[in-house]
Amino acid sequence: MAYVALLGGAAWAGTSVGAQEDRSAEADAASAVVDVAASPTPTPTPTIPTRAVPAAPAGASPVRTCSVADAAADPRLEQFQGRAVNAATGEVLFDRGGSTPSRTASVLKVLTTAAALNVLGPDYRLTTRVVRGAEPGTVVLVGGGDVTLSRTPSGTTTAYAGAAHLDELADQVTAAWNADPATAGSPITTVVLDSSYFSGDAWQPSWNRKELADGYMPPITALMVDGDRDSPASNVSARSDDPVGRAGSAFAAALGGATTVIGTAPVGAPVLGQVSSAPVSTLVKQTLIVSDNTIAEALARVTAIEAGAGSSFGSLQQGITAGLAAYGLDTSALRIVDGSGLSGGNAVPPSYLTSLFVQIENRAGNLGWLYDGLPISGEAGSLSYSDRFAGSSSRADGAVHAKTGWIDDGYTLAGTIDAADGTVLTFAIYALGDVGDDAKQAIDALAAAFWDCGANLSDY
Template sequence: MTKTRRRALLITGGALVYALLVGAAGVAGASTRSATPMPAPATASPSATATPTIEPRAVPAAPVGAARLRTCSVAGAASDGRLAEFQAMVVNASTGEVLYDRGGYQPSRTASVLKVLTSAAALSVLGPDYRLATTVVRGAEPGQVVLIGGGDPTLSRTPSGDESAYDGAPHLDDLAAQVRAAWNADPQTAGTPITSLVLDSSYFSGDTWEPSWNRKELYDGYMPEITALMVDGDRDNAYNNTSARSEDPVGRAGDAFASALGGGVAVSRGVAPQGAPQLGRVESQPVSTLVYQTLIVSDNTIAEALARVTAIQAGAGNSFGSLQQGITAGLAAYGLDTSQLRIADGSGLSPNNAVPPSYLTSLFIKVNNREGNLWAVFDGLPVSGRAGSLSYSDRFSGASSRADGAVHAKTGWIDDGYTLSGIVYAADGTPLTFAIYALGDVSDSAKQAIDALTAAFWDCGNNLSNL
């Protein structure tokens, strides 16, 4: 190759390299300058490629917080064979967190724990200051008066100033004195004797004995016939909480009032004439006190009276059949789901009642917070080792006594079940609401097994494991 041609090729190659270097420098310079948007073309080029659709990237959900590892187990106490068909639930009352659950959402018979629902419904519908009244009016015949029962089972035949089983109860002798004074003050009746007494118990209707109840409860002294007119809960012994009852509460009350009027009075049954002048009136203690009296020692009679009057005032009716509607109507005010509740009576004696433990733990959170008028329920609860049916010698004894004073709860017992539900103020300061059912083939020793498990809940507090 000639020198001239070799020089020409070198020049041409150098020029090409220079051009490439300049182009690269231009590109690099463009990438370091502030970007200035170029105007979009008025129309897309026919040869332009369509921009691909980019799906938005999925955003991961917020990470789930780590659950607390709770290590305090009550498995040993919960496996006690005396608990038989065992159900339970425990809830942290401050947070609402379920800490322990064994069949807690299954409705089952509650025994006397049902009195908590009856009391809560009565406080909602009637209010804490409502009183049950017994009145006397003039009858349709000359010399006649009518004694009208208003559902107060505490009305007493004992002398005024002499306390019966129900502290602060109204007395028949007071009512009779009012009647005699009004009778003698009226020119139409003054100077004439009272010769006839009519007993009006029509405020309640239907069966006086719930069909599922065991009749021995009457003879053993735990339950009377449920009538709107009775005295001393129809006890043979007006001073004893447990005392046999009669077959005719209305008749017993009528005989006692006839005697208080001075005797020589014919007694019959009937209904008071409309608009008859009132001659006397006595009233029970307020509902808040009646709630205390029914909860603290588990009084069946007051519970049934409260249930029936609550149903009447709720517009549900005045028989046992009205209690489902009446009690649930009262409970609706607390904002809890009542659809699983089955209410056969007001005392819990019927095996046909059904309440899930979860309902009780939720209601007791409200009791613990004294919502509405539920302070009266809290005040009436037995207390372990201190008050009411949890202070008896067979409750929270032995090792379970370590929880004395810490358990505020309602006891329950029927032939095929023992129950306990309420509030535990645990050793670590956590308020727990709980419900324990021991159902089926149980004996009296189930109470001790329930207490031992409750004391174990007290031990664990918020560290209670569900394992």
């Protein structure tokens, strides 16, 4: 209650008149003297300030008692950062450096694919075209960023399900060439290779060149076949220094033999044939499920192009953040150097990931495609490998939908957890610094501890 005291002041007005009269008849000219007493100044009413009425007491928050302190203190996590959030309420249940931007490793692919699904949409396809060249006997193979295009015969299974094949493209070109009276019966002698859709460096300067021989990353060009793998069917396979040359040689052979040169297509040249990738919805899953660096970089570059940011590595910061803007989250702390997360120069706070994963869990916009492509603990993709969610951590099998990450100085995991009590948590765990391969087991143990606690997860 508020208590108000009101005091009324009284005012007095007093008038004293004294009249002196000369009552004699001779006093006609006598003067009358009037004495008027001065009125006193009224006393003002004092103002008493009104006390604020206290707000109704807030409802008591339940004391959360399930601690994961031991798992979070595992020395294998090295420089540990992490956050866990109740996806339904938005309450931060656990936080260790969650607002600090740090390198993400391949968890960055979540941002890349989320941006691509917004800018490109799930039905967008990357198209490779062949157009007529400016010189007689010449055609131009124009790369459109489809790194899944295969040099293997049509019907062959490669690392990329649903990939287009060069022999199909060659058949289209040959048919169109022979259907034109101006070229029918004449050979195709030269294939011009046009990879100008992407610009700038093909190799991000912060990447380690050993990734070529180790089989995880090729130079990123708009024209390549089979992700530039030596073995088209293998997820991990050595890559070359010249993806454009490898693609050109394979296409020339499919045409029956021709020389190849580097160049660009004439403006407005007639199209002789074209083939397209699987839709972005499929490419997103292929990117996430086995952490494919090559598709991630292609999606990042095409997203930046379609967002109007440019076509080089330097365009990705603007292009990816523009693609993420639709999700309504603050992107100012993000640093995007590449699309795959291979660079240690990328920086994303765990808090951004836990917020984005709330929207992924809710399938906002086109993000349902992303959720459906995530690895699942003990069941699918990179979380089903023998060294993930093994031993006691296997109690969370099937409950963790998350993206894995690994670079030389960091292991990461971020996604959602369907906890034992039915609560959905979003989480991000970073183990950074001088980490070993066993950091993966420490990360899984902490995620399994989050699963145990659910809504009762304590920050202590």
